[in-house]
Amino acid sequence: MVAPAKRQRISQRGIATRERILDAANRLMLVRGVNATTLDDVREASQTSKSQLYRHFADKQELVRALVEYRGALVLQRERGGLERLRSFSGPVRWRNALVQANSLNNGRYGCGLGSMAVELSDQDEQSRSMLSETFAEWEKLISDGLHRMRDSGALRQDADPERLATGLMAALQGGYLLANAAHDVAPMEVALDMALEHIRSFLVEPSTGSVGQP
Amino acid sequence: MVAPAKRQRISQRGIATRERILDAANRLMLVRGVNATTLDDVREASQTSKSQLYRHFADKQELVRALVEYRGALVLQRERGGLERLRSFSGPVRWRNALVQANSLNNGRYGCGLGSMAVELSDQDEQSRSMLSETFAEWEKLISDGLHRMRDSGALRQDADPERLATGLMAALQGGYLLANAAHDVAPMEVALDMALEHIRSFLVEPSTGSVGQP
């Protein structure tokens, strides 16, 4: 006989507090990294108190895991918008331009919220690693779905492998973020993405003549 | 008038101790990350004591900076061997195979010693970031020098841009490391490197017909 699950009454205020904590953790941990951010930092930035942190999250690890989910949802939501209507090759190009522009606003700093967590957490918390891996897979699927559509519509050759192309593009993006962050310069990210797009372009049925990325 | 710099007498034993500390820090921080590794961890793994740590390094930050140099020297030394005699396209392919095989031994875990430090330190210690950025540049130069030789010898077309190709290859490598680490599977790294090699291959004067990476 199982004890009836104690139903948790949750108020609007509570939800808002939880959101405020996650948002503060998100911002702080993006620039300082997860391990270098303390709970007191989060508490202060979120205008809350210790007991609230521990009411909403069992411990720091749980907060971090919640942040992994939070960021994953943000990224996937953002990407769905940009990738959903991939049909011609101009789609990936616009996608590239948006990412480059966003990253150039901080001169290449901070990198990808998911990628940096993956580096820091993969060998530290198996559950976070697995969630991040899952999120990357979904992200890649958004890309490969678009490439599938391009192939079905005849824009891409039949021998193009959307899954491989999507993985390559994702690796170029993550590697580009990493190098751009180290250099404090968005240029390596541009070069990396252009390489991946060029690679996709080589599978177009009717390759255009212009080079990628420089209008 | 400047006080004469106090010449530091250094013994063989001291050198060995310093080396032992760096080696221990290297191993520990590769798997746990820099911030999650404590000085006590390093002390224990290196079979030394607190006072020795602080004799050889002013503080943790200095140890980390020394480790950045240490790893940079290791990687560049290793890479010089593999990249120095790049002449034909089989060179990069062998290089790829060696990296993939090494990474597959840990099922994709741990990633690149330089890349992971770059993610963790770039927004935390400007000096480390700058050293890492410098090391990446030297690494890329080893690659681009090889590509230059391939171009001069007529293997690569004249319109190939060795610097851009090298940056793209490095981004693919780093992104591949990152995804492989998150997935605990070397496969994404293979796909990423193959994409970059395919891109280089597209600049060959006489493209071979076989695909890259699967013999």
Next chain:
DNA sequence: CGTTAACTGGACCATTTCGTCCAGTTTAGC
């Protein structure tokens, strides 16, 4: 409205972690 549980602020505790100090040992160089 009144009761109950969610919520809040912040004092407080325990541990971890960086860093210091010092008494004793070993080594380099004369």
Next chain:
DNA sequence: GCTAAACTGGACGAAATGGTCCAGTTAACG
């Protein structure tokens, strides 16, 4: 060999950090 400085072990201190507790406030719901 002798001496000075490098070297070593480990006890110790102080601050940072994760985590607990509780008295009081606010909101949900009959």
